Amino acid sequence: QSVLTQPPSVSGAPGQRVTISCTGSSSNIGANYDVHWYQQLPGMAPKLLIYGNRNRPSGVPDRFSGSKSGTSASLAITGLQAEDEAEYYCQSYDRSLSGSVFGGGTKLTVL
């Protein structure tokens, strides 16, 4: 059971918009710790997608955006493309555990 909760799967047709939620608690996201998002393509290492709740590293398309409110965060992907099919993970810091925590991951399927 992951400290951060994500839906196991989401799907959308090419061109559509999807969102992936990441729900935490007052010990992590709700304690004002930043949320970061990673994309893991099949058979590959994870790649940083969003850091500091809403910032995109250089090279990440602006189709990807992040937000945070209260004890939750969200990743939005607009203009879905086949290449977006991957596993997505959120990450934050948990003060009770005194370390980083990940969500369980969400598999995005592009229909």
Added chain:
Amino acid sequence: EVQVVQSGAEVKQPGESLRISCKGFGYRFTTYWISWVRQKPGKGLEWMGTIDPSDSYTKYSPSFQGHVTISADKSINTAYLQWSSLKASDTAVYYCARRGAGGINYLDPWGHGTLVTVSS
């Protein structure tokens, strides 16, 4: 180019010891902490712990404390993850990643991963 490069895949028997490595390139190694992340087959990411290469201060996840040892040799820009007695349940891909500067805990870049297979 900033990158972290991991050692190759390992096949070990239960009870054996193992040390895998992660070498930093293209940046000042002592400025950024290195974290280790486990991914069991078909499962999600698990944060194991982190090390400050400047003084080898380490912090472990409670789930991994006492089961693994994280260390670093700043003279050769390399961090390590080691086991003294492997179990079949340690079979997984292990990633190292550079943590953001200034205490920001995002991980970037990631190594390619080291597959550790423990089987008799």
